[in-house]
Amino acid sequence: MNISRHLKAPKLSHVKPNTVTYEQAHAGVDVNIPGSDKMRLGDILMFYWGQNKSSTQIHLRTITKDSTVRVLCVSYELIAHLQYGLVDVYYEVHRDQYLIGTSPAVRVTVNREPAPLKQRKQRGSPTDAA
Structure with missing residues (x-):
């Protein structure tokens, strides 16, 4: 049985357009695994974030x-493997120890550097008088 064509790609909350900021990567990114009517109670999800892998039961x-x-x-x-640049995010569905489906991958870019701090105008500076 192969249910791959019935699986949707994972969805990353608050990540647009598929770019994860340094700050988001370190604070945490929520990844939603969408359902499929082919999934069953007890199936095992193997989740991949690049080289990182974790599993959970439905x-x-x-x-x-x-x-x-x-x-x-x-x-x-x-996580163990900090990956920056392009990272593939996807999941597999296993049933009774058999791989029965792989989702499409979402390719995200994870920024290696923090966003630059915006320079703030100081009160009382000459530009305030204008």
Whole structure:
């Protein structure tokens, strides 16, 4: 059984357009795993963020294509392989120890450097008088 064509790509909350800031990577990025009517209670999700891998079991009894079966928070403070630049994010569905489907990957760019601090105008500066 292969359910790959029934799986949707993971969705990253507050990440547009597929660029993860340095600050987001270290604070944590929420990744939503969308449901499929082909998923079942007890299936194992293998989640990949580049070289990082984690697994979790589906605990929902009723799953539809509109369900979110899991929300994962990926924080660079907690993962083993800190990857910057292009990173593929996807998941696999395993049932009874067999791989039965792989989602499409979302390719995100993770910024290596913090965003520059915006220079703030100081009160009383000559530009305030203008």
